[in-house]
Amino acid sequence: MQAAEFIRNGGIVAFPTETVYGLGASVFNEAAVEKIFEAKGRPSDNPLITHIYSRDQMASLATDVTPSAAALIEAFMPGPLTVVLAKAPDVPSIATAGLRTIGIRMPGSSLAREFLRRCNVPVSAPSANLSGRPSPTTWNAVAEDLDGRIDCILQGDRTEIGLESTVVNCTGGTPVLLRQGAISIEELRAVVPDIQVVDATSDLTVHSPGLRHKHYSPKARISITDDPGSIQSGKHEAYIGISPPGGAPELVRLCGEVRQYARSLFEFFRECDRAGITTIYCEAVDEAGLGAALMDRLRRASEG
Numbered sequence: 476m477q478a479a480e481f482i483r484n485g486g487i488v489a490f491p492t493e494t495v496y497g498l499g500a501s502v503f504n505e506a507a508v509e510k511i512f513e514a515k516g517r518p519s520d521n522p523l524i525t526h527i528y529s530r531d532q533m534a535s536l537a538t539d540v541t542p543s544a545a546a547l548i549e550a551f552m553p554g555p556l557t558v559v560l561a562k563a564p565d566v567p568s569i570a571t572a573g574l575r576t577i578g579i580r581m582p583g584s585s586l587a588r589e590f591l592r593r594c595n596v597p598v599s600a601p602s603a604n605l606s607g608r609p610s611p612t613t614w615n616a617v618a619e620d621l622d623g624r625i626d627c628i629l630q631g632d633r634t635e636i637g638l639e640s641t642v643v644n645c646t647g648g649t650p651v652l653l654r655q656g657a658i659s660i661e662e663l664r665a666v667v668p669d670i671q672v673v674d675a676t677s678d679l680t681v682h683s684p685g686l687r688h689k690h691y692s693p694k695a696r697i698s699i700t701d702d703p704g705s706i707q708s709g710k711h712e713a714y715i716g717i718s719p720p721g722g723a724p725e726l727v728r729l730c731g732e733v734r735q736y737a738r739s740l741f742e743f744f745r746e747c748d749r750a751g752i753t754t755i756y757c758e759a760v761d762e763a764g765l766g767a768a769l770m771d772r773l774r775r776a777s778e779g
């Protein structure tokens with residue numbers, strides 16, 4: 476596989492996972508990791524997640540797999556979960572933006588696993604978008620942002636989940652949910668009952684800079700609505716949700732259920748940008764399961 480060869484030779488490669496496309500480099504190649512920050516225009520204080528295909532690779536990345544981490548790994552890896560652990564000394568500090576912790580994830584999709592197996596080295600990868608843009612869920616979206624700035628795009632299908640992984644800090648006594656994702660808080664608590672949800676004032680937010688940075692934003696203004704039927708939408712406006720909208724938006728994406736809504740969201744944001752949409756109305760959903768992650772992304776986009 477040519478994509479893996481680029482990684483082994485110090486290149487940077489976009490590849491699909493079940494969440495979103497990532498932009499990868501060998502975690503042990505500082506110059507290659509540096510290229511990721513450059514290609515994305517990513518602030519250097521925002522740490523990268525390192526991707527593995529087998530649990531054996533954890534030993535080279537993390538020093539201490541805490542009991543809560545071990546339980547979460549057993550339950551949810553491979554899958555859309557990132558665990559934050561104490562970083563092993565051999566991992567260059569650029570990959571974790573100088574933090575003494577490291578986010579580790581084992582994607583579940585078969586193409587990602589095949590790619591990571593052939594790379595034969597852990598792969599640091601943020602989402603494969605320009606910094607501040609919505610994460611890419613298709614290889615075309617990667618090309619739209621990064622064509623000419625990266626060595627290769629491993630072209631797979633549209634990603635299955637469409638939102639980024641759940642991130643849990645497992646370094647302290649009580650694990651802390653740093654970013655909502657497809658593994659919901661309900662599912663996490665079924666395995667580790669005392670898990671906490673990060674609050675904006677905690678030190679952990681400082682240590683997960685991605686939570687502070689502007690994120691997931693299309694150019695258009697995002698307006699979250701509980702009552703789509705009542706909106707007066709028209710020209711240059713768009714709507715995405717489950718129930719039908721009022722008015723006559725220029726672009727409409729009706730989704731069958733929350734899963735489809737989450738899967739379609741970021742690509743719809745990009746479609747709206749291409750069409751010059753100025754306002755995107757988004758239907759609010761129930762904050763249970765995947766709905767919590769979807770609402771988190773909608774809120775961040777509306778703040779953008």
Ligand code: TXA
Pocket residue numbers: 492494495496497498521522523524557559571574576577578580600601602603638639640641642653654682683684685686
């Ligand atoms: O689903 C995903 O997680 C995708 C795919 C490609 O795996 N990756 C992704 O990476 O979304 P990125 O860089 O766009 O988001 C990673 C998030 C950021 O908010 C970052 O601050 C946080 O994870 N993070 C990474 N390492 C961390 C660490 N050591 N401590 C705390 N937060 C960390």
Ligand code: MG
Pocket residue numbers: 601602610
């Ligand atoms: Mg990202």
